[in-house]
Amino acid sequence: MKKTAILLVDVQNDFCTGGALAVRDGDAVVPVCNELIGLAAAHGCPVMASRDWHPEDHCSFKAQGGPWPAHCVAEKAGAQFHPDLNLPADAVIVSKGTKSGADAYSAFDGTNAAAALREKGIERLLICGLATDYCVKATVLDALKSGFSVVVVQDGCRAVNVCPDDGEKAFAEMAAQGAAVCPLAKVEW
Numbered sequence: 001m002k003k004t005a006i007l008l009v010d011v012q013n014d015f016c017t018g019g020a021l022a023v024r025d026g027d028a029v030v031p032v033c034n035e036l037i038g039l040a041a042a043h044g045c046p047v048m049a050s051r052d053w054h055p056e057d058h059c060s061f062k063a064q065g066g067p068w069p070a071h072c073v074a075e076k077a078g079a080q081f082h083p084d085l086n087l088p089a090d091a092v093i094v095s096k097g098t099k100s101g102a103d104a105y106s107a108f109d110g111t112n113a114a115a116a117l118r119e120k121g122i123e124r125l126l127i128c129g130l131a132t133d134y135c136v137k138a139t140v141l142d143a144l145k146s147g148f149s150v151v152v153v154q155d156g157c158r159a160v161n162v163c164p165d166d167g168e169k170a171f172a173e174m175a176a177q178g179a180a181v182c183p184l185a186k187v188e189w
């Protein structure tokens with residue numbers, strides 16, 4: 001089996017219930033992520049977690065003419081990982097969207113994620129998190145472009161669904177580009 005890491009995308013308070021850009025049922029990914037983290041530990045697989053980490057005047061915020069309410073402002077409560085997420089102490093944290101003038105949906109955009117994974121010899125990524133139709137999709141497509149095999153852990157994702165089937169379309173697009181899309185129970189280790 002290819003050397004595998006898990007990549008948890010933006011499991012942050014602002015994307016969960018009560019957050020500034022809450023994804024419906026976003027909290028539901030947390031137990032799935034925790035199960036994935038436990039399995040990763042059992043199989044000796046490293047854990048990477050991305051976080052949206054914006055300056056207060058980020059270009060994606062409505063005040064700057066962007067599409068979103070202010071969210072995931074660096075260091076603030078909304079930008080913290082969900083309190084129930086059991087990230088191990090040695091998880092690699094990747095911050096993205098850190099510059100005012102550029103958005104970064106993908107965990108690979110403007111970060112050292114690909115280099116950090118290659119340094120560990122990682123060939124395959126198990127990816128889930130928030131949101132299916134934005135940051136998860138962008139991260140998965142970039143991971144494929146960077147040469148990683150990707151399994152999208154479907155039950156560990158939730159979508160914004162600006163249009164009602166955006167999440168389903170995102171899964172289809174990720175699959176069309178070469179990702180396997182399957183529930184955690186079917187992941188092979």
Ligand code: VGL
Pocket residue numbers: 010015021052060068105130131132133134135136
């Ligand atoms: C995200 C909208 C804006 C995401 C981030 O993590 O999916 N969505 N910023």
Ligand code: ZN
Pocket residue numbers: 052054060071072097
């Ligand atoms: Zn953002």
